[in-house]
Each structure stands twice: as structure tokens, then as C-alpha cells.
Amino acid sequence: MTAIAPGTLPKSSPRGSAARARLLRGLLPALSLALVLIAIAWLNPRAISYFGFTLMLNLAIPIALATIAQMFVIAGNELDLSIGTFVGFVGCITATWLREAPLLGIVVLLGSIGAYALLGALIHLRNLPSIVVTLGMSFVWQGLAILVLPKPGGKAPDWLLSIMSFKPPYIPFPILAALLIAAVVHFGLMRTSYGVILRGSGGNAAALRRAGWSLLRTKIVLFALTGLFGVLSGMALIGITTSADANIGNGYTLLSIAGVILGGGEFVGGRVSPIGAVIGALTLALAASPLLTFMHIPPDWQVAANGAILIIVLAARVLISRRER
Amino acid sequence: MLKANTDIVRLNGAEKHFGAVRALNGVDFHVGAGECVGLVGHNGAGKSTLMHMVAGTLRPDGGQIAVRGNQEASYSVARALELGIRCVFQELSLCPNLSVAENTRINHPSLAGFGWRRRAADLIRAKLDEIFPDHGISADDIAGDLSIGRRQMVEVARAFTLTREPLHLVILDEPTSSLDAHTAGQLLSFVRRFVEQGGSCILISHVLGEVLQNADRIVVMRDGKVVAADAANAFDRDKLVAAMGGAEGHQKAAAEARKVEAGALRVRARPARQQDDKELVARAGEIIGLAGLAGHGQTDLLLAIFSAASRAKAGIEVTAPVALVAGDRQSDGIFSQWSIAQNIGIRSLARLRSGLLISPQREAELAEFWKQKIGIRTPDMNNNVFSLSGGNQQKALFARALGSDAEIVLMDDPMRGVDIGTKLEVYDLLREEAAKGRTFLWYTTETEELDNCDHVYVFKNGRIVANLGRDELTEEKIIQSSFGDAA
Numbered sequence: 001m002t003a004i005a006p007g008t009l010p011k012s013s014p015r016g017s018a019a020r021a022r023l024l025r026g027l028l029p030a031l032s033l034a035l036v037l038i039a040i041a042w043l044n045p046r047a048i049s050y051f052g053f054t055l056m057l058n059l060a061i062p063i064a065l066a067t068i069a070q071m072f073v074i075a076g077n078e079l080d081l082s083i084g085t086f087v088g089f090v091g092c093i094t095a096t097w098l099r100e101a102p103l104l105g106i107v108v109l110l111g112s113i114g115a116y117a118l119l120g121a122l123i124h125l126r127n128l129p130s131i132v133v134t135l136g137m138s139f140v141w142q143g144l145a146i147l148v149l150p151k152p153g154g155k156a157p158d159w160l161l162s163i164m165s166f167k168p169p170y171i172p173f174p175i176l177a178a179l180l181i182a183a184v185v186h187f188g189l190m191r192t193s194y195g196v197i198l199r200g201s202g203g204n205a206a207a208l209r210r211a212g213w214s215l216l217r218t219k220i221v222l223f224a225l226t227g228l229f230g231v232l233s234g235m236a237l238i239g240i241t242t243s244a245d246a247n248i249g250n251g252y253t254l255l256s257i258a259g260v261i262l263g264g265g266e267f268v269g270g271r272v273s274p275i276g277a278v279i280g281a282l283t284l285a286l287a288a289s290p291l292l293t294f295m296h297i298p299p300d301w302q303v304a305a306n307g308a309i310l311i312i313v314l315a316a317r318v319l320i321s322r323r324e325r
Numbered sequence: 326m327l328k329a330n331t332d333i334v335r336l337n338g339a340e341k342h343f344g345a346v347r348a349l350n351g352v353d354f355h356v357g358a359g360e361c362v363g364l365v366g367h368n369g370a371g372k373s374t375l376m377h378m379v380a381g382t383l384r385p386d387g388g389q390i391a392v393r394g395n396q397e398a399s400y401s402v403a404r405a406l407e408l409g410i411r412c413v414f415q416e417l418s419l420c421p422n423l424s425v426a427e428n429t430r431i432n433h434p435s436l437a438g439f440g441w442r443r444r445a446a447d448l449i450r451a452k453l454d455e456i457f458p459d460h461g462i463s464a465d466d467i468a469g470d471l472s473i474g475r476r477q478m479v480e481v482a483r484a485f486t487l488t489r490e491p492l493h494l495v496i497l498d499e500p501t502s503s504l505d506a507h508t509a510g511q512l513l514s515f516v517r518r519f520v521e522q523g524g525s526c527i528l529i530s531h532v533l534g535e536v537l538q539n540a541d542r543i544v545v546m547r548d549g550k551v552v553a554a555d556a557a558n559a560f561d562r563d564k565l566v567a568a569m570g571g572a573e574g575h576q577k578a579a580a581e582a583r584k585v586e587a588g589a590l591r592v593r594a595r596p597a598r599q600q601d602d603k604e605l606v607a608r609a610g611e612i613i614g615l616a617g618l619a620g621h622g623q624t625d626l627l628l629a630i631f632s633a634a635s636r637a638k639a640g641i642e643v644t645a646p647v648a649l650v651a652g653d654r655q656s657d658g659i660f661s662q663w664s665i666a667q668n669i670g671i672r673s674l675a676r677l678r679s680g681l682l683i684s685p686q687r688e689a690e691l692a693e694f695w696k697q698k699i700g701i702r703t704p705d706m707n708n709n710v711f712s713l714s715g716g717n718q719q720k721a722l723f724a725r726a727l728g729s730d731a732e733i734v735l736m737d738d739p740m741r742g743v744d745i746g747t748k749l750e751v752y753d754l755l756r757e758e759a760a761k762g763r764t765f766l767w768y769t770t771e772t773e774e775l776d777n778c779d780h781v782y783v784f785k786n787g788r789i790v791a792n793l794g795r796d797e798l799t800e801e802k803i804i805q806s807s808f809g810d811a812a
Contacts, residue, residue: 018470193437196427203420210382210418211432212403270422 025320029263029279032313036286043294050172057174060285061164062087062237064178066252067259067281068185068274069229074260075189075272076222077202078123078130082138083230083256086112087249089145090234095154095244098235102157113227120223124216138253145246152245156238164239178278185274198222202270258310259284264317283313331357332394333494333525334379334410340387341374348374350549351388356494361516361526363540363557365533366569367716367744371549372529376496379527380412381405406432409491413484414498417476421469425449425479428468435489452482456515457508473653474619477503481512485519494525501535502742505619505770513539531744532771533565545569566745591733591764593642594633596626598787605782605789607764609732612755614778615768617807619738622787623768624652627735630766634733645764648672648731650722652738652768658722659710666692666706668721672729695724700750716747723751727758734758736767740774752777772800783807 040056041048047056066087073080090109098105119137123130166173189195200208201218209215233252238244261267262283263276287309292302335355341348349371356362366372377383378390381402390397392408405411411432419428426446430436436445446464453460457478468476477500484495497516501509516526516539530536536543536557543560545553545568553568560568588609595604605626607613615623627649632638634647651657660668670677670688677687692706699720703713710718719739726734740748755765755777767778775781781798783791783806791806 019467022467022470191442193430193441196423196430200420200423200427200431203422204418207418207420208431210380210402210412210414212401212406212434213431270420 021320025264025317026273026276028313028317028320029273029276029283032262032316033279033283033286036283036291036309040286040291040294043291047290047294050170053172053175054167056290057172057178057282057285058240059237060174060282061177061181062233062240063252063255063259063285064181064278064281065229065233065236066249066256067263067277068181069226069233070256071185071260071263071265071272071274071277072189072198072222072225072229073130074257074265074267075199075202075270076219077205077268077270078219078222079257079267080134080226081131081253082134082141083226084249084251084253085138085141085145086227086230087234087237087252088244088246089141089148089249090231091238091241091244091248092145092149092154092246094160094235094238095156096148098160099155099157109231113224113231116227116230117220117224120219120221121216123223124219142246142250149244149246152243154238154244156242156244160235160239161242164236178282182275182278185278189272189274194221199270199272202268202272255281255284255288262310262313284310333358333392335391335394336375336378336385336388337391338388339375339378339385339390341371341378341383342386347549349378349385352546352549352551354379354544354551356525356527358493358525359520359523360542361520361528361540363536363543364527364529364546365531365536365543365565366546367746370546370569370744372546373498374549375546376412376498376527376529379405379494380410380414380496382412406490409493410496411484411492411494412496412498413480413500417473417480419468419476419480421467423468424464425462425466425468425471426464428479429464429483429486432483433486433488433490448486448488449479449482452486453478456482456485457511460508472620473503474505474508478508478512485515492524494527495519496527496529498529499531499742500528501530501532503619506772507618509535531742531748533562533745537562537565569744569746588762588764589644591643591645592630592766594626594630595640596622596784596787596789597629597640598622599789603789603792605766607733607766609762609764610759611779612759612765612767612777614775614781615766615784616772616775616781616803617784617790619770621784621807623784624737625787626784627737627766627768630733631735643733645732646730647733647735648726648729650726650734650736650739652736652741654715654718654722654739654741657737659718661709661711663710664707665701665703665710665713665721668710669695669706669724669728672725672731676730691728692724695721695728699724699727699754716743719743720747720751723754727754732762733764733766736765736769738768738770740769740771748774772803775803 259280260277263280265272292305333356339352429449430445450464540557543557592607631649633641634643669692677683701720781793782789
């Protein structure tokens, strides 16, 4: 009977190859980042320096935070189309009220996280498509941002400016911040016992309900975390740009979604990776302008070229996933 | 009410309606301590609904539920778990994106805090070792990467893991449907040990032999009611089938030798791993069985034949159109958003077309024809396919294949979790279609089904190890070939 120990059966080999393909897919974000870095180093060796990275990855921190925010919603099989205008709204609050009336600013920012939590509850209770709800909310946030700051301007609080211009020895600040974000979120979502429940709600919600977990609560937690990281992203952005504009975050909606997918996440099934998402955000930040500028691509064409890079990386992922079958 | 204290759970007059459908019609049901209750009935007889009620996932529309003699007014999943009642549902309820250990954590709120991952992994590993020695599953495996049989093993083992909550009653809904004979045997002997130690169990299975051998008491349901309940030794196979109803008049026609003239060659295939010159040959009008332990290359060969029909492939010769009846119907068979009629018509779109569009009329005609012929129980073929019970969904998949122009029908263990009445109907239909010249390649994990085949290829490690004709076909011989070294 020992001759048929299932471990020795041929059916363990497809599982092995599935694990290999998953490993490969997990490495793909790192691989694409390395490719972009190599390209930059080849085009402009001087860019690979403490100063170069600090400059090139300048905007990577808010993008990484927005990507993480998006990742939490995607982990629950939803999509947030309002994260960009939300980041802009937070930016406007940060550059005005948070500086002039810190208490009011803090209350409003906490309240906006609460609004996200309520959205999660609404989406779950009324069984609404999140795309519709958050698309609507994107106009609400945009409108509020314009009300708070009709013209570009304002100024970031000094403490925020000093945090964002922190210059640690040896390692550029954006890289240090990216490592920290990735480590904290990875621990929280991938290693803790409640993180399992959050991811499980995207994997098989019915199974979770049968095990006695509240899906309302998981949805609220996921949306609140999105709100929290959206707030952090908006604040980080203003800490870098020093002043705000109601449209400042508009590009972040699609960047954040692309970052999650680039980082190995999937739209459904609760398959996300915080480390991958941060790497995806870094890749996008680098590919967005430094690489293309070094390639002497005129700014008019940079957005299109950026899209082409995305298509190439995502196509590579699909090819790998297909081999999994 | 002296007995009440030994009852784990008791339902009185339980009722449940889904719209106009009366799924449960005043059912009295109880399970005592240290008892294994077998629950049998056709698909759609109300077994699953009743079990959802015991597990707390469905609220009864009428009637009472009492646990250990106490009336439970607001019974829920959380309350059931608290009282030590758990359920392994027929549809797999693992999260495919999580590892085996993480899936275990979902059922145990107390697996939290420092070191929970290790504790969860130890817990599930120990239980898997206990129930299925040599299971070959690692606690770090992602559930979605496991074969359907292994997923079922994990799910069963998970239900028996013990942390803070007590464990008194486990409901096993078709626990062996995706297991091969060997692992199914391991599971059932574990269930007996569990019951002997004072636990209780409800065993739902369409394999009547399993229920007869392992249950202490058997409850038979039909049309949302309990129609018979007695000690297991008061029943035998025929009595059970008679009590379930609907299957009378069917004989084991399979045994009677069917005249088979050697028809034209339809399929000639060599498994990719085959080293000697054995190959599978199927001719027009034949029903060919593929046997052996689960996951030993039968499905792979069927899929290879399926793809060879549209694109030439080395070592495989296919001479007629092919259709496949999937075994894992939820993931490979059903279009869950579509109606029953659309699900049946998808394989025959060319014939249903009028101009550039699909003619709804022809689609409806095709669906109606097969509804009558194969007996799909539904008020309206335009209902969503999920409104059907599991067995009827499978019938729709058979209708899809048989309603098409395919002369070769590949069946990948299609009778998983299908009740005996449906099975007998489908067997008859297969023989009828074979007599008309269709060829069937039939992979099955249930040895009894092989009686319907003209000859049987036994698989081991991705290779054909034996080719048994109808007259030399015995369970012993199949087991011998699938376990022994290449014969």
C-alpha cells in the first residue's frame, strides 16, 4: 500500500508546477522593476545614486500609499474609482485646514475615513456594485476639494514638510519608506489572523459566512483601510509638492489599479500582494517619467509610452498564468 | 421527553419554502449522541436544505429546532458552532486563495495571536495524518492548487479539528463524492471511530453501500418529507431504492450482454506517459470505461482527446466530433449566469443559428426536447441553471453533450454527487445512444458504473495498465491492476 503514497503520484506534479508558476508570477513585479532600473542605469548611469533615487522616486511614496489603498478594496473583490479624487481632497484639506486649524483638519480627515467605512457598509448591505458607488463618490470628493480650495495654493504644515524631506544616511528616503509600507502592510494583511479573514472574504465569501464571520465587518474594515491609506497618500503628496490643487490626485485612480495588478494582484479572488503592490507602484513611478525622459521621449508621448509598458508587463503575466493550466 | 437529553439535535415540523417551491414540508428529524445517521434521497428531496437548517445557515419558515433538549429561538451558524455542530457542505467551501493552514484558521476564531500560523498548521496536519495517512498535503499548499479530491480531504479534516469550541455533531454532505475508493475508505473508517468515541455524525451519500455499512440509522427523504426512518440493518439496497422512489422498474440491465458489432474506429489514443504499446481504442457504438484511482491520468487523457479533435496531436486519432461532460460541474461545466436552455444550447450554436443570431425559438425547442427526454425537473427552462438541484444540473450538462452533433462523448466522472434515480435514468440513455452508434469514453471513480461499459482501461500513474473486457470485469481485478505494479 505504501507504493501508492499520494506524494509520489503524478498528480502532485501539476501542483508543483502551479507553485512554480505562482513563484514566477510573484517574481514578475520585482523582475519588471529590475528591468526598468537596468534601462535607467544604461541610459543614464548617474541616475543610480542616492540623489538620483531621491529625485526619481520623489512621487513614489504617495503612489505606493494610494496603490496599497486600492489593494485593500481589490482584496474584497471591489474596485475604488474615487481614490484619485479622494487623494486630491485630502491634499486640499492638508494644505489648508490641517495647517490653519489642525483640530478641524484632523476631524475632517478622520471623518473621511469614516465615510469610506460607511461606503463599505452601504455596498455590502444594499449589494451595490462598488464601481458605480465609487464613481459617484469620485465626483463628490472632487466637488468638496474645489469647495475647500477653489484655486491652486495652500501650504503644507511644516511638520509634514520636514518628514517628507527627511534625508536618512545611505538609503534614499523613498526607498526606506517603500520598505516600511510594504513590511507593515504585508504583516497586517498576510501574516495576522484577521488578515486571513479579510483575504478570505475575497476568496470565498460564502465559506466565510458559513464559518460565522461577519462579511459586513470585513467590508467595512477593508474600505476603512482604503480610506486610511488614501489619507496617508494625500498627506504624503502635499508634503512633497508643498501646495495643493483640487485636481492633483486625479491620475492616481488608474495608477493605483495598475500598480496592484502589476504587483501580482487579481481583480477577483482575494489574490493580492502588498509587497508586489509597492513594487508595482515604484515601477510605475520610475517608468512614468524618469525612464521615458532618459529615453528622450517627448512629454506628449510619455503617457502613451507609459501605457505601452503596462501592457507589456501585464501580457507577460497572462502568459505565465496560462502556463499554469 | 426523557430521551431529550441524549439528543444532540431535534427538529420538529421544519418547513422551508423557496418562492413557490416547497423544499421542506414539515420534517421531524433527530440525531442522538454517539450515532451516525445516514440521510438518503434523490437530489432535490430536501436533504441539503435540512442540513443547512441544522448547521444554522438557513432559517426554517416553520417548526422548532432544539439542541440537547433546549429550544433554540434564534439559531444561527455562530450558535451552531458554539454548540459543537459543524457541517461539511457539498459545494466546497475552502477559500482558494488561502493556504490549507489559513483555511483552518477561518473555522477557529481562537486561532489568533502570536504563533497562530504554526498552531493552525499543526492542527490541520495532525488531523489529516489521522484521517488520511499518506495524504501528501502540506499545510502551506494553496487550496486552489490542490486537486478536487485533496480539497475535499482538507475540508473534511478541517471539520474534525478541535480548538476551543466543542465538537458533537459533524454533518458530512457527500463527503466521498470526489474521493477515490481508497481515501473514501479511510474517511469512513475514521467516521466510525469518531462515532464509537461518542461523537455524532450525519452522513449524506448517494453511494448507498456507504450509508448501509456505516450508518446506525437511516432516514429516507422524498419531496421534502421524511418517508422512512429505521435502523440501518432493517434496510438493504433494494429497500432503500424503493423507499426513495422513482427508480422502480429499472433493472440492472447493464449485466445483460449487449450485442456490440465492431463499428468504425472513433478514437485511438496513447497516454503521454505510456511506455509500452498499450493504447485506448474506441469504436462506434461502444461504451469504454476508464478506471483506476482518482487522478491517475484519466482526466488528462480525456482532455487530450478533446483537444485532439480540433487540432491534430501526436499519438491520438479522433475521427468524429467530440463533446465533454465535465465532472467538476461548478468550475468546468455550468455557465452560472445563464438559463438552463442556454446552458444546453451552447454546444450546438451552429444548428441554433438563424442568420447571424441565435434563434431563441430553436434554442427553446432543443431545451424542451431534452427536458422531456432526460427528465430535467424545472417549471421553466428559462430559469437560471442554479435553480436546479445538483443532479438536474448534471442532467443539463448531459443534455448539452447528447443534444449536440458529437459522435464521441467524453465523460469525466460526471456522476459525482448524483442520486441513484438520476444515475439509472442516465445509464439507460447512454445505452440507448450507444446503440445508435455513439461512442462514450467514461471515466468514473465508482466501480459499479463500470458494469455499463463494454470494456475498461485501468490507469495507474498516467499509464494504461490493463484492458479488461466485459466478461473479465470485476472490482477485484480493477483494484488489483490499479494498486499492483504494471500488470
